[in-house]
Amino acid sequence: MLRGDAARATVMNSIAPVWDGNETWLIFGGLGLLTAFPLAFAIIIPAVYFPILMMLLALVFRGVAFEFRFKHLGLRRLWDAAFCGGSLIATFAQGVVLGAFIQGFKVDGRQFAGTSFDWLAPFPLATGLALMFGYGLLGACWLILKTEGELQDWARRAASICLVAVLAAIAGVSIWTPLAHPDIAQRWFSWPNIAFLSPVPIITALIAIGEWEALRRRHELTPFLGAIALFLMSFIGIAISLWPLIVPYRYTLWEAASSPSTQAFLLIGTLFLLPVILMYTAWSYWVFRGKARATVGYH
Amino acid sequence: MTLDPILLSRLQWAWVIAWHILLPAFTVGLASYIAVLEALYFLTGREIWFRISGFWTRIFAVSFGMGVVSGIIMPFQFGTNWSRFTDAAADVISPLLSYEGLMAFFLEASFLGVLLFGRRLVPTWAHFFAAIMVAFGTLLSSFWILATNSWMQTPQGYKILDGRFVPVDWMAIIFNPSFPYRLLHNVTAFYITTAFVVMGVGAWLLRRGRTADDARMMMRMALNLLIILVPLQIFLGDQHGLNTLEYQPAKVAAIEGRYDTVQPTPLTLFGIPDDAAATMHDAIEIPYLGSLILTHSWNGTIKGLKEWPADQRPPVGPPFFAFRIMVGIGVIMLLVVVIGQLLQLRGRLWDSVWFLRLCQLVAPLGFVAVVAGWITTEVGRQPWTVYGLLRTADSVSPSLTGANVAWSLAFYVLVYLIMFPTGIAFMAGLVRRGPQRPDAEAPPVEIESGRPHEPFESAARAARQL
Numbered sequence: 001m002l003r004g005d006a007a008r009a010t011v012m013n014s015i016a017p018v019w020d021g022n023e024t025w026l027i028f029g030g031l032g033l034l035t036a037f038p039l040a041f042a043i044i045i046p047a048v049y050f051p052i053l054m055m056l057l058a059l060v061f062r063g064v065a066f067e068f069r070f071k072h073l074g075l076r077r078l079w080d081a082a083f084c085g086g087s088l089i090a091t092f093a094q095g096v097v098l099g100a101f102i103q104g105f106k107v108d109g110r111q112f113a114g115t116s117f118d119w120l121a122p123f124p125l126a127t128g129l130a131l132m133f134g135y136g137l138l139g140a141c142w143l144i145l146k147t148e149g150e151l152q153d154w155a156r157r158a159a160s161i162c163l164v165a166v167l168a169a170i171a172g173v174s175i176w177t178p179l180a181h182p183d184i185a186q187r188w189f190s191w192p193n194i195a196f197l198s199p200v201p202i203i204t205a206l207i208a209i210g211e212w213e214a215l216r217r218r219h220e221l222t223p224f225l226g227a228i229a230l231f232l233m234s235f236i237g238i239a240i241s242l243w244p245l246i247v248p249y250r251y252t253l254w255e256a257a258s259s260p261s262t263q264a265f266l267l268i269g270t271l272f273l274l275p276v277i278l279m280y281t282a283w284s285y286w287v288f289r290g291k292a293r294a295t296v297g298y299h
Numbered sequence: 300m301t302l303d304p305i306l307l308s309r310l311q312w313a314w315v316i317a318w319h320i321l322l323p324a325f326t327v328g329l330a331s332y333i334a335v336l337e338a339l340y341f342l343t344g345r346e347i348w349f350r351i352s353g354f355w356t357r358i359f360a361v362s363f364g365m366g367v368v369s370g371i372i373m374p375f376q377f378g379t380n381w382s383r384f385t386d387a388a389a390d391v392i393s394p395l396l397s398y399e400g401l402m403a404f405f406l407e408a409s410f411l412g413v414l415l416f417g418r419r420l421v422p423t424w425a426h427f428f429a430a431i432m433v434a435f436g437t438l439l440s441s442f443w444i445l446a447t448n449s450w451m452q453t454p455q456g457y458k459i460l461d462g463r464f465v466p467v468d469w470m471a472i473i474f475n476p477s478f479p480y481r482l483l484h485n486v487t488a489f490y491i492t493t494a495f496v497v498m499g500v501g502a503w504l505l506r507r508g509r510t511a512d513d514a515r516m517m518m519r520m521a522l523n524l525l526i527i528l529v530p531l532q533i534f535l536g537d538q539h540g541l542n543t544l545e546y547q548p549a550k551v552a553a554i555e556g557r558y559d560t561v562q563p564t565p566l567t568l569f570g571i572p573d574d575a576a577a578t579m580h581d582a583i584e585i586p587y588l589g590s591l592i593l594t595h596s597w598n599g600t601i602k603g604l605k606e607w608p609a610d611q612r613p614p615v616g617p618p619f620f621a622f623r624i625m626v627g628i629g630v631i632m633l634l635v636v637v638i639g640q641l642l643q644l645r646g647r648l649w650d651s652v653w654f655l656r657l658c659q660l661v662a663p664l665g666f667v668a669v670v671a672g673w674i675t676t677e678v679g680r681q682p683w684t685v686y687g688l689l690r691t692a693d694s695v696s697p698s699l700t701g702a703n704v705a706w707s708l709a710f711y712v713l714v715y716l717i718m719f720p721t722g723i724a725f726m727a728g729l730v731r732r733g734p735q736r737p738d739a740e741a742p743p744v745e746i747e748s749g750r751p752h753e754p755f756e757s758a759a760r761a762a763r764q765l
Contacts, residue, residue, distance in 0.1 A: 026371065027370075027371055028404075030374050030375055031393075031397050031400050032397075034374060034377065034378070034385070034389060034396070034397075035389070035396075035397045038385060038386060038389030038393055041377075041378050041382075041389070042378065042382040042383070042385045042386040045375065045377075045378025045379055045382065046379055046380070046696035047698065049379050049696075049707070050703075050707075052378070052379055053379070053707050056371065056372050056375060057710055057711070059371060060368050060372070060714055060718055061714065063364070064368065064717075064718050068721060068725065110386055111382070111383070111386070112696070112697070112698045113697075113698070114698060115698060116698055116700065116703045258389060258393060259390045259465055259466065261390070261465070261466045262393060262394055262466060265466070265469055269394075269398055269401070270401070273401055273402075273405065276405075277405045277409070280405075280410070
């Protein structure tokens, strides 16, 4: 979507150090769901069979394309297209999964009882599209932070467009979900709940206004923070609507959880590994601190 | 023609995991080799260790990246196609799988950054430490994944509640009967696979007259390790087989192509299995040898498949042929290594061009043996996912139709056939570039925002300089 090799190169370089983190967290998201709430994993994942397939293959292409674009200079356009396409498809797939989750799953006993195409419905497809704008907003705000000049201006324009789309999507989901699920409407709009929960939409609206202003006033850091805040508020809203369900609208967190022995066993190791990981990560950031460093060679 | 979601799901699993196993088959051995090289450099400061280590580290980075990409697919397979197995067994196996991921990614991936980029940024001891941690990470990851598979083969330490497996004793779950044998046999296989690649690459570089000292050192190291590991592996395989005979006798019957119980048991070298008729056509048998190899006694017997009901027998074809391929490769490896040692003893190793060519030819055999071994053990485990307790047919996600899986399988085949050859070609390019002297290193790669560039990209940039 961006014109010019140099511009594209700058964009790619800005995410080069951090893009693979996304993939690692995705695995942990999947493994985490498997370990903590295996019943949810066993029902939800086959229910979104094709979106998961799309996402996995898109991530493979994305990963390979990102690396090999440097090697095959002649085929760079092809790899760029693969990266772009892979990113779009993976995002769309994730959005569809989210939408299917909010839509709910047909369950019979402990198994998914619907078809492999239940996700092919207006709401999940719309959330798929919405998430593309959401990630677009995050990406554009990242570029505002990491680039300058013409590229940064382009990023600001892109961010503004995405922001409008994202706000429309948030509004859409916020209206559709209570309309489609009376229980959720009850939770949000009954008294005294409405008093406790009204800060959520109010804060979201304030962030939205702040975000628009930050873009207009050409701030560098606050748009990115605002985008993250919007995501956070969206997830809080969904969590409030669906709590304590982990398999909408059938199983709660407690019903889907793994055995205490399973969780304890994983917890022990994680408690030990996590400080080691944090220590190491801090050390590596310190080792590689700073911007470009000419004297550091790739060994 | 109705498409069977069970068979197609099995094929899909086999496809994605067979490609994936090629990567750890290489990276486990390579990580340890790099750790050894770094140790030698740390202790002696000789430049040859720096060059060889750098050469293999660049290649390691690429294969590690491919392992990650193909590895992401695996945990999701548990959900997409095997949800009933997952629901039944998750309480037992999910922490094992989580530890595999945690150790593989956090240990290996984290310290790999320092290994690739930190040479000039951290003290030598820290760089060496990073190499050890990466190697340790690969071994820990092997530990957990093999514990998981072994539990499926020889389950222990559980109880069954409402048709689901619940953990009772974690030590018993992890250290189940087949685990020690599977762990040792697999890790040794990984080391052998890597050593043959190193030896083959060394031979290639030597024949091209490139970096002769480095090439000779690589070959020497590989050859001297292999003369210990290949005979050891044959012993470990035998022990693994004895353990399998005790806990999974139907699998051994299938491996041996034995339908009838015959005492003493002959060794069936070759034949055409016919599961429906429960007989082996055109069998070539050697009397007594079956008893000898399988039970270490002259007239010991193993049960034939007919001793089990028809719906509890594994298919004979894949385990029978895959096992013979694996063992055949083992024999070839032993011959190559013994010949190589003899040549080395007579000081004629570097002049024997025919042997160098042979080393190149046999370089990829470890990979074939690893896949053949896994086909043996996994197809031999059928019709069970959890041996004797949960059938594969009852493990598949119930919502899937044959058409669903046919489509996903087609896509996985297509994508892997693009991705893997590309990655392998990439690594071949790095091999062709050969070991580099420190001052001839590629121009520095920028460090952005306090994090190094992705391994692939840096390897690519480095490769592009030449």
